[in-house]
Amino acid sequence: SLSQKLQRIFDKLKRKAKLTEKDIDLVLKEIRVALLEADVNYKVVRVFISRVKEKALGKEVMESFTPAQQIIKIVRDELVYLLGETSKGIIIKEPYPFLILMVGLQGSGKTTTCGKLANFLKKEKGKRPLLVGLDVKRPAASRQLAIIAEKIGVSYVIDESGNATPVELLGKALKKAEKEGYDVVIGDTAGRLQIDEDMMSELEEMERKYKPREILLVIDAMIGQEAVNVAKTFNERLGITGFILTKMDGDARGGAALSIREITGKPIKLIGTGEKLEDLEFFYPDRIASRILG
């Protein structure tokens, strides 16, 4: 583990009378590798390490009897601080209907997460959600959402005609929600690349016309270095309100969590921890910090 590696370095340095900046650089190198191995973005690691170095050259480390522990504490605290607050999930407020759009790359877990969120809001918060299948491209996408909705006993709107555009469908669903008293509308959108001009414009049009109160970027926890560009572009073009990290039940270290926070400042609101509709958890920064550090 990282703390064992750092302890070994400091044990070798114990015979020295005083720690030098060079000694600290050796330790920082080890921390840098740990973060890169966790898939934290290269440039984000550089910024993070320089911040940690500033603190590590202070009295608490240089004059400590347990410098390894002190540095680990600085790294952990900095990581937890950057990862943001413990989330309270999605808070649904008036005016109703409260529109939530789920967006992200292909296969990141949006449709499943829409089901999980609707299930959570219904069972834990007593809300009346309406699911909307805005993915009219992917084969059987509507069917996938319909099956999920029926499983959790939530109403849904999907494209029956085969020729509605996602924007029109969202408009229809919002009218239905107002008329029939649904308090929250959750729009499941098609997966898309952040560089796909037409697909990003489609989302911008939805955002312009219907002013969603939450635009959640769904990100696969195993994503690599491009997490930064994906998060940055979705945020710049749409103004996302938060992230959902999925597939955290795997063994990916999830360093993307730090990268997306550093680049956008937007909060991580929820965590997907499995394929079942109950597998949705709040975000706890200290748990994610431990996982990233390995």
Next chain:
Amino acid sequence: FRGKTELGEEEIEEIEEILFQSDLGTQMVISIMDKVRDGVKKGEIKTYEDLEKLVKEDFLRILGEKKTLELKDGLNVILVIGVNGTGKTTFIAKLSKRLKKQGKKVLIAAADTFRAAGVKQMVVWAERLNIPVVAQQEGADPSSVVFDAISSAKARGIDVLIVDTAGRLHTKKNLMEELKKIKRVIMKNAPSAHLEVLLTLDATTGQNALIQAKNFHENLGVTGLVINKLDSTSRGGHIITIKNELNIPIIFIGTGETEDDLEEFNPEKFVEELFK
């Protein structure tokens, strides 16, 4: 400043940044950069061009020759496996269209009986491409779907049976056991068939891709890799590390969401793209 430039620390860090950001993986980048710094110190690497050439040659050596999908006479069975959402079902649509165009008799087994509309998604694709598909109701035992598909394949003189499976994390032991059972069913009921086990990887995945490949390979014996979503901004550098450690050939790459977005893996082209 590309070209015949003197190699300072700035240029060396630039190459390190490119390598890291292509998802090559920490250990591989560290070992390459050690070689680079050594070569610069010895004066063997003088310019940025020398550097790029050295790294590209190393990658091409690791990736080896282009390898096409091996098909034999008689029944061929292609078992498609991989983590959730990595593009298995879409890849099968693309591959079956390609094989059908090459004159092969193709049959698809819609054996993702677990995920909502897992069967339906594969069936819709098969109908779109006018390719026969064997399916049962959702929730059926995937091994039983595979068993049916093999019987059907033998009866109809099928050349290639492609099996779609549910996505799964390699960390879930019971799901890996389910895959092993599917493989056993294939080997028991089509003992003379040529079996390929293709693992799909998402190009946007980071270093977990190596762990995925190791685990699936340990459990199933992977014969080829498919890297999907290379049309994204991710470079998919992890496949170089995977080839280096496991020596599994990369057969196909996925470059989009339509049935035509499939290419045979070309090592030279891939390495060129890595440095753009």
